[in-house]
Amino acid sequence: MNSQPSDTALLESALAAIERVLARADSALHGDPYVGPTHSVPLEFAGSAPTTEEQRFRASAAQSAINICLCSAAALIDASEALMNRRTDRSPQELEREWKTLVNHTKTASRSAYRAALIMASHRHVLAAQGAAPAEHARRVAH
16 A cells, blocks of 8 residues: 555544544543453452553443543554655664564554453443443333
């Protein structure tokens, strides 16, 4: 794929949109951190105090998955933008450092997406992941 300035602008626009959604979600969401058995930690530590990374997660599994998916998407957009960079004035050391960073960001995004999938898979449907009460769901369906 030949990178064009318009491609970079589109990626930057997509990243800005994701960041706006994340900022809006962060300001609108509240509650204690979601600490479920799908964390990337052993089950015996699932009830322990949240770490800095976990403090971004919110009260429901759905809110946590939203945050994780959007952060993963933002990281992958960054990676795509870096892959399109055709600047040739970089030293071999700089290129190697950038490449290692890019690989690590891509791995992190992939693992994050997998974590979101685990959170979602631990629920029957979106309403359950949102923490909606079964009676509330039944009332909505009846009307």
